[in-house]
Amino acid sequence: MLSPAVKVKKFVLQRHKFLYVWFPVVFYSGIIFYVSSLSTISVPLSGFNFDKAVHIVEYLPFGFLLARALQHTNTNLSGKNLVGLVMVLSLVYGLSDEFHQSFVPGRQAGLLDVLADTIGGWLGGWFYIKVKVIK
Template sequence: MMRLVDFLGLLSYCLFIYGLSDQASLSAPMWFDHQDKIYHAGAYFVMALLAWRCLRHWLNVPIILALLSVTLCSLYGISDEWHQSFVDGRSADIADWMADTAGAGLAMFGLSRLGKRNRTA
């Protein structure tokens, strides 16, 4: 049952991001340049955690689990940027994809640090 719940959580989040990407423009307050990269990293940080939760039911090798989570998020980020290239008012941006991948990587780095801390405690 938890496998299904975790999968549906990840799928729902991916659909949420797709819905945001399908909008012609998003209005968010901008206080500094490249602030949108923080939004991208934050969104894919969450996606990586959801991917990790979903994949952990099938994988128990931490490094493989982390790398696969980041890879899946990065691939979704590429597909999201490609999708945006077809949306009026939007464009594909490699820097956005890099921020997506960095956010996913930070999530897995954070999980690895928590795992190490819990093993030594």
């Protein structure tokens, strides 16, 4: 049986690990939310391809951080399952981001943006498993 001091230490370490892996995801999600709440963003070379590339690049770190957090939280996730879950969560967050953006003056929501967000999240998750060599 564990002593109360050991139980407290174990609890603190688990909590620290949780913050260590999930805080970057929450922080980066907040950055995405903040940027999407800006009513005007000057985008050089605006156009279909550039806009979608920005969405992909914006969500790539999100997918990487999300994969890292999920893998540290549930080590039983295989590479394919991890990337699949990251893709679904990127889709859901992308949908919520576009919904939020639809209420911002001067901004508009788009399903192609959600697709680009999902691709960016998927690429971030894929890059994470390649870096970590998760089978």
